[in-house]
Amino acid sequence: MLLIKQLVKTYSSEHQPITILTLPLLEVSEQQKVAIVGPSGCGKSTLLNIIAGIVRPSSGEVNVLGTDILQLRETRMDAFRSRHIGYVFQNFNLLSGFTALENVMFAMQFAKVIPQKERKARGLELLDRVGLIHRLNNKVNRLSQGEQQRVAIARALANKPPLVLADEPTASLDSDNSALVFNLLVEMCSQFNSALIVSTHDIDMANQMDYIFHLRKRSESDDVEAMSDVFA
Structure with missing residues (x-):
């Protein structure tokens, strides 16, 4: 399903390059549910964006469903993502001038x-x-945040993707909506046999997943350290 090896993401800065993410190894099997946990700034969103082909790493290997996505050009990556990867964004990324049904159908x-x-x-x-x-x-801009996130979940699952990514899917929601949205996401991925990778800082939610993978930032000046201890 997903295999990442020796992943490094570095950004240029005025004085010297800054490495924000290093990841020796990450494997996710079909239908597995994996939580990526760690503090803000540890590279969780960057990792999900790399898996989705939105951000390119500086080096390493990213294989999704048997495809080396780093070899795909932008247009082919867009097509691959739309067919095989559902993405639930932290800020929803819905088309605000359109209805809930139109967003899913688009x-x-x-x-x-x-x-x-x-x-x-299928949209219905x-x-x-x-x-x-x-x-x-x-129209989605007339919906509450909790309702918008539920539309985003429906949209992410619209094409029956084998892999669903969710970036802090409950970060902007209150506690009641957080539990509802998270449980709904997990249940629907199980129903549609999709693997699920969720980034979260909420350890209670992470504990509901099959595995937890930790990203840790050692200090303000250090690189992000990917800890390879994955546990149930």
Whole structure:
């Protein structure tokens, strides 16, 4: 499903390059649920963006579903991502001028995985599953944050992706909505047989996953250290 080896991400700075992420090894199997945990600034979002092909690492190997994604050009990477990877963004990244149903259907239109005649029915099914069938024609900028995140989950699962990434999916939600959204995400990935990788600083949520992988920042001046101890 996912194999990462000797990953390094370095950014240029005025004085010297700054390495923000080093990761010797990470493996995720089909349908596994993995939490990436660590403090702010340790590289969790960067790691997810690298897996999604949004950010390119400075060096290393990233293999998703048997494909070396670092060899894909931008247009091919966009197509690969849309068909095989669902992404639940921390800030939702919804199309604010469009309805909940339109947001889910646009994801299917771009990927062309779901036949056109089946897209509306699948959009309705997903919005019903996340408890928003009564809000399907509401523009997403008129929805609450919790409702927007549920639309984002429905959109991420629209194309039946084998891999779903979620970047701090409950960070902007209150405690009640956090539990609801997180449980919904885990349940739906199980239902659709998708592997799930979630970045979070919430250890209680992380403990509900199959495995926890720690990213740790040793100090303000040190590189990020990827700890290879993965445990249930």
